[in-house]
Amino acid sequence: MPAVHLLGTGAAISDPHRTTTMLAVTDDRSPPRTLLVDCGGDALQRLQQCGPSIDSVGGLIVTHAHMDHVSGFPLLMEKVWLDGRARALPVVGIEPALAQARRSWDAFEPVHRDWEGLPPIDWRTVEHAPGATVWDEGAWTVTGAPVAHGDTPNVGLRFEHEPTGRVLAYSCDTSGPAKGVVRLAENADLLVHEANGGPSENHSTAAEAAQVADRADVERLLLVHLPPGDKSEELRQAREIFPHTDLGEELGTYSL
Numbered sequence: 001m002p003a004v005h006l007l008g009t010g011a012a013i014s015d016p017h018r019t020t021t022m023l024a025v026t027d028d029r030s031p032p033r034t035l036l037v038d039c040g041g042d043a044l045q046r047l048q049q050c051g052p053s054i055d056s057v058g059g060l061i062v063t064h065a066h067m068d069h070v071s072g073f074p075l076l077m078e079k080v081w082l083d084g085r086a087r088a089l090p091v092v093g094i095e096p097a098l099a100q101a102r103r104s105w106d107a108f109e110p111v112h113r114d115w116e117g118l119p120p121i122d123w124r125t126v127e128h129a130p131g132a133t134v135w136d137e138g139a140w141t142v143t144g145a146p147v148a149h150g151d152t153p154n155v156g157l158r159f160e161h162e163p164t165g166r167v168l169a170y171s172c173d174t175s176g177p178a179k180g181v182v183r184l185a186e187n188a189d190l191l192v193h194e195a196n197g198g199p200s201e202n203h204s205t206a207a208e209a210a211q212v213a214d215r216a217d218v219e220r221l222l223l224v225h226l227p228p229g230d231k232s233e234e235l236r237q238a239r240e241i242f243p244h245t246d247l248g249e250e251l252g253t254y255s256l
């Protein structure tokens with residue numbers, strides 16, 4: 001079965017048990033292939049906690065240039081090297097997101113200059129346009145679409161698991177309710193949507209996420225990118241609009 005692991009469910013600052021929002025999608029074919037989405041923390045340690053190995057990682061998608069989405073990239077590279085990876089690591093994203101990942105890696109250049117056997121980084125730039133192909137290998141086809149996030153270019157994602165037809169959508173960080181996310185999430189089995197709070201030009205409220213879930217006619221909504229504090233009132237408001245809404249569980253695994 002295809003599944004999504006919530007490696008982190010917090011905003012840049014959140015409750016003590018939540019780290020920054022990061023996702024991994026997997027399927028149970030052998031060998032398992034994992035796609036990571038963002039690395040604003042120690043993504044691989046969280047992945048291991050969910051079960052998949054470091055070696056299962058088929059690629060990393062970086063959504064945008066903010067620290068809470070990309071700052072763990074140098075650590076991720078150190079870990080895949082120490083884990084013995086020889087094959088290249090595909091790193092996929094729109095140009096500004098890849099440029100940020102590249103700068104953060106280059107900042108450590110004096111350290112990793114002489115590391116033997118460091119796996120090559122296969123940088124893959126994705127068009128910043130609705131319906132752009134982000135990933136099309138193995139079981140997963142991933143398309144992206146621009147989402148509004150202040151001045152920072154950013155993308156939401158739609159994951160289609162080809163063998164089963166199951167669909168996951170991810171809003172990433174966006175002001176809401178976003179028409180682009182409604183289109184990305186149309187008839188999805190699961191929508192993972194940020195609920196950092198608002199209203200603002202950068203983020204969405206839980207109620208706005210619920211409006212997107214309702215308009216896209218998804219099966220289930222999970223709220224992530226959660227700020228610190230009690231979310232019961234926000235959750236109640238969201239459920240009034242879209243009943244099948246839950247807070248994303250830190251390190252939770254959800255079958256699609």
Ligand SMILES: [Zn+2]
Binds near residue numbers: 064066
């Ligand atoms: Zn952001």
